[in-house]
Amino acid sequence: MPTIEFFGMQREERxxxxxxxxxxxxxxxxxxxxxxxxxAGSRVLDWQGRSRPFVxxxxxxxxxxxxxxxxxxxxxxxxxxxxxxxxxADSSPDEEKHSG
Numbered sequence: 277m278p279t280i281e282f283f284g285m286q287r288e289e290r291x292x293x294x295x296x297x298x299x300x301x302x303x304x305x306x307x308x309x310x311x312x313x314x315x316a317g318s319r320v321l322d323w324q325g326r327s328r329p330f331v332x333x334x335x336x337x338x339x340x341x342x343x344x345x346x347x348x349x350x351x352x353x354x355x356x357x358x359x360x361x362x363x364x365a366d367s368s369p370d371e372e373k374h375s376g
Contacts, residue, residue, distance in 0.1 A: 278306065278340055281313040284320030284329035293331070293352060300347045306340060334359050 280297060282290045294312055301307045320328045330353035333344045341356050348354050 277309045277311055278333060278335040278337075278344070279311050279313060281332040281334070282329075283318050283332065284327060285318075289329070290314060296351060297331070297348065300351065304343065304347075306337075329353065330355055332357060336361055 280294075282293065285293065297312075298307075301310060320330060322328050331348065332355040333341070333348070334357040335341050335344065336359055338358065341358055345354065345356055
């Protein structure tokens with residue numbers, strides 16, 4: 277499941293950006309698998325103390341990573357992370373199907 281996280285934004289800015297991201301993803305076949313995460317009250321500062329808010333997208337799929345890059349690159353500062361999901365060894369097959 278692609279995870280979209282928002283860092284260093286006030287609530288109004290984050291809400292507006294989430295709405296925009298949802299609009300951009302509206303036609304994507306994987307949109308229903310996306311989850312949105314907020315880092316409540318977070319601040320992101322560079323070395324000089326300037327605010328540097330960004331969105332992080334984590335996904336296992338190289339194709340989805342590239343699609344997110346194309347869709348969001350003009351919308352916000354973006355960090356894309358490719359992940360490798362490892363289900364617990366004792367997970368049932370049904371749990372594994374819904375975990376990723």
